[in-house]
Amino acid sequence: MKKKIIPVLIAIVLIIVVFGIAFGGKIIDRYSYSKERADLNEIYAIQDETDTAIVLQDEIIEQRxxxxxxxxxxxxxxxxxxxxxxxxxxxGEGLLLYTLPEAIVRTVVGTSEVSIGEENKSFDYILSRYVGDTLYVAxxxxxxxxxxxxEAFTDPNRLQIYTSWDQRQIGYIKKDTKVRRLGGVKSEILEDVKANDKVIVLEQMETWTKVKTADAVIGYVENKRLRDIAPELPIPVNDYQEPEYTSVTRDHKINLGWHVVAGVAGNDTLSEYVANTRGLNVISPTWFKLNDNEGNFISFATQQYVDKAHDMGLEVWALVENIEYKDSIDMYSILSSTxxxxxxxxxxxxxxxxxxxxxxxxxxxxxxxDCxxxxxxxIRELxxxxxANGIVLSVDNYVPTGYTNHYNRKEQGIVADYVIIMGYDEHYAGSAEAGSVASINFVEEGIKQTVEQVPANKIINAVPFYTRIWSTTGTDVSSQxxxxxxxQEYIKAHNIETVWDEETCQNYGEYMDGDTYNQVWLEDAQSIGVKLNVMQNYNIxxxxxxxxxYETPDIWDVIEEYLAK
Known part of the structure; x- marks a missing residue:
């Protein structure tokens, strides 16, 4: 009987051993550390031997x-x-430029030389070069x-770049270990790290910590392999001292009036147009009109006008425009050519x-x-x-909207002396619906957004001395x-009763003429006064x-009051 039991017991033991080995193997396999290594060329998306990944701050970015x-x-x-x-x-001219306050830094693409004004300088590398159609800069x-x-690293090629130096967390490796692609013992190995290696701590979790190594490898190490985690404030790079773009701003409020001059003879109307003004200190005649694609313009400037304006105590800020001959000029051709x-x-x-x-x-x-x-x-170059010559540079701008961001008001506010908001044309010739030329919310929003980008003392807000009379017949909308x-004559001639509209802060009137609905949002001393109060609030x-x-005489009362504040 005993002889029969012994083989059975042996078989049972063997089965248990086999199952134990199999189960234990699975346990060991589950909790043992993977030795598989990740392909760093794949991690950094390396395409060829020249391709170099960029780690900006603590992140691999898309740019290369x-x-x-x-x-x-x-x-x-x-x-x-x-x-x-x-x-x-x-x-078009194969140039790379950089504009300083006093000079343009100029280099021909594919060379190692630059000119800074009259000075020439050479470097021991090519400063810029084309790869295909893309310009690359050293x-x-x-x-x-x-x-x-x-800092550059190889195998694979990658750059660690810092543009800011905020406080960060650092730590040290407690004993030799691996940096893994993800948190987990089965994750692929990115890099070996040694005891006492310093790492930047990016994110701490329950058992793993996301770190960046000294050579810009980002991955995970076990918490038990880290010690002495503490804050660190990096030393910033301040090698380049930004030059000052000095401004020719005045120590008083600007009160500028645009004087529309359609020809040299129009200069004779200066006295007539300023006779009833008060507090005016700048006259801007519309003198210069672009008329070709090479940078030339028609000029109506005369010495007599300038002398007379100066005798009146007025500065002359001559306007240059691109509207008169807009159908025969190409602004891209003019401005894209150095x-x-x-x-x-x-x-x-x-x-x-x-x-x-x-x-x-x-x-x-x-x-x-695209222009x-x-x-x-x-604007920078002008x-x-x-x-250098003490000439005030002012730049006219639309009220800020998403589709005018390319005018770059922030940069204008640095290099120009004044940024002028054309605080009107909320509704304009061609608008699909009738409305105010410059409602108070429209005006204030324009100032508010500009102040966010431009110093307030450099901002001038332009107000309209005109309004639009709107006529709507069915779906046809027109205005004058x-x-x-x-x-005011129109209001009187049609016996229109106007009421103050709190939404626009304008006097509003309307009447029907047959099937035509006529509307007008007036610009007058009352509406201009509200706009000036908003401007005063922003201290522009x-x-x-x-x-x-285009103004009535009482306008100058409210403007003079604004200037005195």
């Missing part, structure tokens, strides 16, 4: 760098986005005008110096999105001779722009008026 002839380059768009948006490409050249740090911009700038400054003009008022409207970078480069006096640099000759 290139290692070319031992020098690291980034696409111009990356340099503009991450470091400094003043770098400018003239693709990081070391970008650092000449930007504060950031970068040669054409220089011609335009030289012509404007020469006119100012020849006649003793005090300022230049740039009124370039309907600038397309935005060229437009602001023009500011250089204006700054008229001055204040004519609007002054008021501009479009246009002289």
């Amino acid at each position: 760098a290139k290692l070319l002839d031992g020098t690291y380059y980034v696409a111009l768009s990356t340099a503009q986005e991450l470091f400094n948006d003043r770098f400018y490409e003239d693709a 990081l070391d050249y970008v650092k000449q005008y930007s504060n950031f740090s970068y 040669t054409h911009r220089k011609t335009l700038i030289d012509n404007l400054v020469n006119e100012a110096l020849q006649y003793g003009i005090d300022g230049i008022n740039v009124d370039f409207e309907q600038i397309s999105l 935005g970078e060229h437009y602001i480069e023009f 500011s250089i001779p204006c700054r 722009a008229v001055g204040m006096a004519m609007a 640099g002054g008021v501009a008026c479009w246009r002289l000759g």
Whole structure:
């Protein structure tokens, strides 16, 4: 009997052992550390031997760098986005420019030389070069005008870049271990780290911590492998000292009136248009009209006008515009060419110096999105001779909206002396519906958004001396722009009873003429007074008026009151 039981027991034991080994193997396999290594080329999405990943702060970003002839380059768009948006490409003339307060830094693409005004300088690497159609700029050249740090690593190629140096958490490796792709013993190994290696602690979890190693590998280590986690404040890079873009701003509020001059003979109306004004201290004649694509313009400037204005105690800020001949000029052709911009700038400054003009008022409207970078480069470059010669540079702008962001008001506020908000045309010729030219919410929103980007003392808000008379027949909407006096005559002629509209802060009137619904939101001393109060609340640099000759005399009472505050 015993002989029969023994084999059975042995079989049972063997079965238990086999199951034990199998189960134990699974347990061991489940909790043992994987030795599989991740493909770092895949992690960093390396495409070829020149391709270089960028770790910005503590994150691998989409933008890439290139290692070319031992020098690291980034696409111009990356340099503009991450470091400094003043770098400018003239693709047509093969130039890379950077505008300083007193000079333009100029380099020909594919060379190692720069010119800064009359000074020439050479570097031991190519400063910029094309790869296909994309312009790449050497990081070391970008650092000449930007504060950031970068460190390069290989296998695979990657850059650690810092543009800010906020307090961070650091820790030290307690004993030799692995940095893994994810938190878990089965995750692939990214890198080996040694005891006492310093890491940056990015995120602490229950059993694993996300870290970044000294060579910019981001992964996870077990909490038990970390020690001495503590805050650290990095030392910032301040190698580049931003130069000051000095301004020719006045120590008093500006009261500017635009004087529409359609020809040289129009200059004779100066005395007539300013006779009834009070507190006016700047006159802006519409003198310069772009008329070709090379940077030339028609000028109605005369010495007699300037002298007479000065005798009246008025500064002259001559306006240059692109509307009169808009159908025969191409603003992109003018502004995207360094040669054409220089011609335009030289012509404007020469006119100012020849006649003793005090300022230049740039009124370039309907600038397309793709022309935005060229437009602001023009403003930067124009500011250089204006700054050098004490010529006030003011720039006219629409009320801020999403589709006018490319006018770059923030940069205007740095390089120009005054940023003028054209605080009108809320509803305009061609609007699909009738409405106010400048309701109070529209005006205040324009000022509020501009103050967020431009110093308040550099902001001038322009008010309308006109209104629109609207006629709606069925779905057809039309309007006529008229001055204040004519609007009052219209009200009287049609026996329209006006009421104060709290929403727009304007006197409003309406009447029916057959099937036509006629409406008018008046601009008058009362509505202008409310706008001026809002302007005073924001403590901006002054008021501009479009246009002289359209106002009624009582307007100057409220403007004079505003100037005295």
